[in-house]
Amino acid sequence: MAYRKFKADNLFDGYRFVEEDKVLITDEEGVIQDIVIDRDAGDDVQQFKGILTPGFINCHCHLELSHMKGLIPEGTGLIKFVLYVVQQRHFPQEEILQAIENAEDEMISDGIVAAGDICNNALTLLQKKKGRLYYHNFIEASGFNPQIADQRFQRSVDFFREYANSYSIPVESNSIVPHAPYSVADELWELIINFPGNHLLTIHNQESAGEDQWFKYKQGEFSELYEQMNIDTSFFQPSGKSSLQTYLPKFLRNQSVILVHNVHTSENDILFCQPACRQAGCKLFWCLCPLANQYISQLLPPVDLLLKHNCDLVLGTDSLASNHQLSILEEMKMILQHFSHIKMETVLKWATFNGARALQLEQLLGSFEKGKRPGIVWIDQDLQKSKRIL
Template sequence: MAYLQFSGQNIFDGTRFLGPDQVIITTADGTIKAIIPMADAGEDVQKLNGIIAPGFINAHCHLELSHMKGIIPEHTGLPDFILKIVNERHFPEEVILEAIVEGEEAMLAAGIVAVGDISNNALTAAQKQKGNLAYHTFVEISGWKPSIAEARFANALQVLSQFRLIEAAASLNPLKNSTNPLKSSFSPHAPYSVSSLLWQMMMPHFEGTTVSIHNQETSAENELFTKGTGDFVRMYNSMNIDQSHFSPTGQNSLPSYFPQLQKAKNILLVHNTTTSEADMDYANHLSKQHAQDLYYTLCVNANLYIENKLPPIELLRNKKSTIVLGTDSLSSNHELSILSEIQTITKHFPAIALEEMLQWATLNGAKALQLESQFGSFGIGKKPGVIVIDHLKNNQISQQSTVKRLV
C-alpha cells in the first residue's frame, strides 16, 4: 500500500500544535496511519510551507440559498434581510441546482470536509447523495402563525423523509459513502418564527439528535420577547402575519425558548450576536442539567454582512463556551470559507491564539455534528481530510493566507 508523508511549519492535530519536526503519514485515500518524528520518516516527505491540519467543519450553512449570492445588499438589518429572502428566493429550479453544485465545489476548494446544512426543502439532496462532503442536514421548520403549524410540520416530515431515503441508499453502498456520512434531524428556524403549537409538534423529535437554531442574531429578537415591540413586529405586519397569539415573556428570547430543547443531545446556538452573559449562564446551566452538549456557532462574516455587528466572542471565551464556526449562506456572505471566518476573527480579535481557533474549526465542529469518529482530528484510522494553510504572519493566519486540500 502506498503511503503519503507530509510535514510543514507545524502540524495541528485537532487540539494542539505538535511542532515543526513531525510528519503525518496517510494512505492514498486519506486514512491517518501515524504521526512520527521527522528523524524517523526517511526521505520521501512532502515538505510544505504552512500549517497542516484536519479538514475544516462548516457547522452552519444554507447551501440551498447559494443562488442568492450578491442579491441582497449589506447592512439591511435582520428583519429586512428576512423579508428579502422570503420575497426574492424563488428562482427557476435549474438555476438553484446549478448554484448548489457551485457552492459545494467552493467548500471543497476551501478545505471543508463536513457541513451542518440548513434545508427548507430537498433541493440539495441529489448533490449530497454524491458523497463529496459529509453532511448533517438540519430540516428547518418555521411558522409563526398557529394556523399553519400542522401544514408546516407535515411539509418538514416530507422533506426529512427525502433526506432519510438518501441516507438509507448511502448505507447500502458503504465503500463509497462511509467516508462522507449523511445525517439529518429537525431544527426550529428561530425563536421569532416558531409558534408554541409548532414547538409542541417538533419537540418529541429532538430526542437524541443534534438541533440547530438561529439565536439572538439581532437586538430586535430580544425586544420582541421582552416587550412585544420592535422591527420584528414591523416585519410581521408587512407580511400580513397576525401576532395576536403571541404574548411577550418579559425575558430575552433565549430563556424564553431554551427549555423546549431539553430532549436534544447536542444544541447549536447560531450567531449569538446579542446574547448576554445572563443568557449564557442560563443556557450553560440548563444544558448541563439535561446532560447536553452546547455549542455556540459563530458566523462572523454574515453578522457583519447583515447587521454590521460581531458576536461577544471574548465573553463566550471567558465563559469557557464551546465554539464552532460556520459560513451562513451566500445570501449573507461573499464566500463559503471557514478560513475567511478565521481571518475576520483574527482581524477583530488578534489576541486569540490560532491553536484555539483551529480547534473551533475542526474538532469542535465535528463533535457538534456528531461526526468526531471520523472528522476533526488526526486520530489513527480516521479520514478527517488533510489541509495546509499557508502565508502565516507571526504564527497567525494573515489576510493573504490560503488553504489547500492535500488528501
C-alpha cells in the same frame, strides 16, 4: 501498505500545534496512521510551508440559497434581510442547481469536509447524493401562527423522509429543526423537539437585538416583520425574559443544540445556559458566522464573553446570500483580525475538532488521530488561501 508523509512549518492536529519535528503519516486514502518524529519517518516526506490541518467543518450553511450571491445589499439589518430572502423566490431551477454545485465545489476546494446544512426544500439533494462532502441536513420548520403548526410540520417531515430515503447517508444525519425563536409557535416547537431521533438540533439564535425585545416586551422591529408578513401575533404573550432564556428549557434531555450567530447573547444568557443545560441534559455548541453578521448588520458576536465562560465554539459560513464566499479560512481570519489576542490554534480547533463534535462526526473527522480520515488541508504562510491536499 503504501504511506503518505506530510511535514509543515506548523502541523495542527485538531487540538494544538505539534512540535516542529513531527511528521504526519497516512495511508493512500488519507486514513491517519500516526504522527512521528522526523528521524523515524523515513523517506518521501512532503514538506509544506505554512500550516497543515485536518479538514474544516462548516457548522452552518444554507446551500439552497447559493443562487442569491450578491443579490441582497450589505448592512440592511436582519428584518430587511429576512424579507428579501422570503420574497426572492423566482429563479429558474436550473440556475439554483448550478449555484448549489458551484458552492459545494468552492467549499471542497477551500478545505471543508463536512457541513451542517439548513434545508427548506429538497433542491440540494441531487448534489448531496454525489457523496463528496459529509452533511448533516437540518430540515428547517417555521411558522409563527399556531393554526398552521401541523401543516408546516408535515411539510418538514415530508422533506425529512425525502432526504432520509433517497440519500445513502445514515438517517441520524438528518434532523427537523426550529428556524428561529421568533418564527416557531409553541405548538410547532413541541412537534419538532419530540420528533423521533431528533438528537441533534440547531437554531438561529439572537441574530438581532429585536429578538430579545420581542420576547421581553412584545415590542421593537419584529412587530414590523410580522406586520409585513401578515402574521397575526395577538395570541403571543411576552415572557419578560431574553429569547434564549425563554426557549432553551424547551429542548429535551439528551438533545445537542448548535446555537447559531449569538450576536446579541448577553453574559446573563450564558450564565443561564450552563446550569439549565446541566439540568436538562442537553449539550450546547455556539456557532459563529462573523462574516455573515458583518454582511447583514455590521456587528460581531461577543467572542470574548463566550471564551470567558468556556463555551464550545464552532464556525459557520451561513449562505452566499449573506457572505461573499463559503470559506472557513475567511471566517477564522475575521475573528483573528477583530480579536487579535485570540490565537490561530484556538480558532483552528473551533474549525476542526469542535465542529466535528458539534455535527457528531468526531469518530471520523476533526483531528489527526489514528483511524480517522479527516482530510488534510494546507493553509499558506500568509493565510491567503486554504486548499485540500488529501
